[in-house]
Amino acid sequence: MFVMRQTNYAKWAFAFLLLVLTSNLLIYRSPISSNVIPEDAFWLVAGSLVDFGVVIPLLMLASFRLNAKQLLTVLAAGLIAARIIIPALYFEPFAPLFYIGVGIEVLVLAAELALLGLLLIHIPKIRRSMRNHAASPLFALFPAVHANIKPNPLIHIILSEALAFYYAFFTWKKQPPEGPSAITLHKNTSSIAFNIMLIHAIIIETIGIHWWLHDKSALLSIVLLVLNVYSVIYFIGDIQATRLNPLTIRNGNLNVSLGLNKRISVPLDSIETVRWGAKPETHALEFVAKDFEEPEPQVVIDFYTPQQAVLFFGKTRAVSQIALKVDDPEKLRRLLNPIK
Numbered sequence: 001m002f003v004m005r006q007t008n009y010a011k012w013a014f015a016f017l018l019l020v021l022t023s024n025l026l027i028y029r030s031p032i033s034s035n036v037i038p039e040d041a042f043w044l045v046a047g048s049l050v051d052f053g054v055v056i057p058l059l060m061l062a063s064f065r066l067n068a069k070q071l072l073t074v075l076a077a078g079l080i081a082a083r084i085i086i087p088a089l090y091f092e093p094f095a096p097l098f099y100i101g102v103g104i105e106v107l108v109l110a111a112e113l114a115l116l117g118l119l120l121i122h123i124p125k126i127r128r129s130m131r132n133h134a135a136s137p138l139f140a141l142f143p144a145v146h147a148n149i150k151p152n153p154l155i156h157i158i159l160s161e162a163l164a165f166y167y168a169f170f171t172w173k174k175q176p177p178e179g180p181s182a183i184t185l186h187k188n189t190s191s192i193a194f195n196i197m198l199i200h201a202i203i204i205e206t207i208g209i210h211w212w213l214h215d216k217s218a219l220l221s222i223v224l225l226v227l228n229v230y231s232v233i234y235f236i237g238d239i240q241a242t243r244l245n246p247l248t249i250r251n252g253n254l255n256v257s258l259g260l261n262k263r264i265s266v267p268l269d270s271i272e273t274v275r276w277g278a279k280p281e282t283h284a285l286e287f288v289a290k291d292f293e294e295p296e297p298q299v300v301i302d303f304y305t306p307q308q309a310v311l312f313f314g315k316t317r318a319v320s321q322i323a324l325k326v327d328d329p330e331k332l333r334r335l336l337n338p339i340k
Contacts (some may be wrong), residue, residue: 004064015064020051020059028085035340040244041090048086049094052078069108076104112154119155137166138245139255139265142310156314164260167244168237176244181335184246184327185258191289195235202228202235231281234260242289247326250336254301256285256324264309264322274336275304280323285309288325297323299332 004010027036027048038044057075060066066074079101083091091098122145129144130137141159149155176184186192204226213221238259247256249268257263264286278300280286288295304319326332 010063013059017059018309024048024085045090048081052082073108076101097169113153135174136245138241138257161292161313164234164237165238168233171240171244176246176267181249182246183332186242188327189289189291192239195239196292199232199235202231253254254288261312266307271301272304275300281321284323285319288324295325298325298329
């Protein structure tokens with residue numbers, strides 16, 4: 001999971017990256033290839049390998065925030081991509097580079113599998129940590145895992161998928177928390193109705209298109225079927241996560257989420273200001289449920305220092321401001337009044 005750098009240099013680097021890839025594709029995989037490639041293509045191929053093995057990884061590093069493992073993966077992927085793009089006849093003198101790339105990818109994959117094994121080994125500790133956290137799995141799972149395993153993008157994706165399946169299949173007998181410190185965000189909106197409409201649309205589309213596509217391409221129809229089934233599971237999980245996780249203020253923390261896509265847990269003493277009726281800034285993270293009309297936030301909360309929010313697929317983002325729209329604003333006002 002690559003995060004792009006928010007600078008003009010990063011945008012230029014990404015533009016050059018696309019230019020390098022496009023130029024190599026045009027040279028080797030286009031109608032003009034026969035006219036461009038010389039009879040002795042050794043140095044042309046060598047230059048392309050420098051592009052894939054050096055220039056592209058450096059441009060990726062300039063465009064995205066990469067750690068050492070991701071940079072190594074990009075380098076290996078570049079060597080493998082070179083073998084795919086450059087015809088075998090021209091690539092033959094450099095064949096060992098392809099196997100080096102494959103070897104690096106195998107080592108990276110082995111490291112990821114070892115990380116998954118480590119996650120499985122620590123499951124008992126993670127479950128104990130979640131019970132001690134005294135919060136819903138949506139808020140307790142990530143901190144419990146991070147207490148035992150170093151944060152990792154692959155782990156974040158797996159945990160996000162686990163939450164989606166958990167809420168879709170194992171929460172139907174659970175009731176949402178109620179009381180003086182819990183406030184819902186969705187009951188006065190059409191958020192859940194939107195998701196139900198999407199589920200119906202996916203099911204109808206699956207029935208209609210799957211049978212038609214099966215005669216054209218059985219493989220493609222199966223892939224589409226799997227994706228549609230996953231989408232239905234995800235939307236069901238999102239509905240359950242929305243229903244079972246209202247905004248809560250407990251143990252000195254403000255916990256707020258909107259389905260599976262965004263959530264944040266912040267200490268109350270990190271809140272700098274609470275501004276009712278204010279308009280959020282462009283960088284604010286909004287917790288506003290979908291409705292038939294474009295809803296407006298009711299309150300903006302600013303923090304002294306940026307706080308970590310968890311987004312889609314476990315991606316994290318530091319936010320200094322959040323905007324909320326709740327079903328009972330007066331109740332939230334009473335809860336937040338002692339703070340600011």
